[in-house]
Amino acid sequence: MSKYGVDYRTKTGKGIVRADGFSVGSVTAPKAVVSTTVTFDPPSLATGAFAVSSGITVTGSALGDNVELYPPYDTDGVIYQGSVSAANTIKISLINTNGSTKDLASGAWGVVVKRRV
Template sequence: MASTTFSGPVTSTNGFIAGTGATVTSILTATSTIDFTSISANTTADSSGITVTGAAVGDAVIVGVPATLAAGLVVTGYVSAADTVKVRAANVTGSAIDPASGSFRVVVVKVA
């Protein structure tokens, strides 16, 4: 199959095949302001739940972080329950970090 390049939005009524494997059936997104409390050295902290209707445990989550994210934090996201995504910040330094409040975007990719 030949490669195709798109310059605008793509709509598919029967799924989108990414590469040679997964069919992307839906992309869900939400934005939330998160204000983590101080995170001790070498520990993690989870945000409260962000509502993402249609998200299911096991779905892939991508997190967009604010430009002001403190150095030494590694951020991931996961679906903690149906329709709920949490952002996890890991402090990988030897000192506590009290991150500034910021706007985080979560993107849930559903595949078949």
């Protein structure tokens, strides 16, 4: 016990902290379950505007999966995020943080879906 309370570090003073019954050994790393491309044509976005795509089919995606997106160009201040909205379906959310209207081109966006398996 240190003068500041319980020292939860490992005996070497380095490594993973284990506290409150949480055990790092039982956590699994996410694994890619889908890697593909989808054609996506983002709408024109005024400054500060937000948009969500309609459903895009990505076979193998499931609720709770993590979606990573890789646009085919510089998005120039447009922030994007992918999420699974239903089995085999993702949606892409966009917000324009740039000082002017942005109309990104249609293109083949890379999609990687990860899941803890």
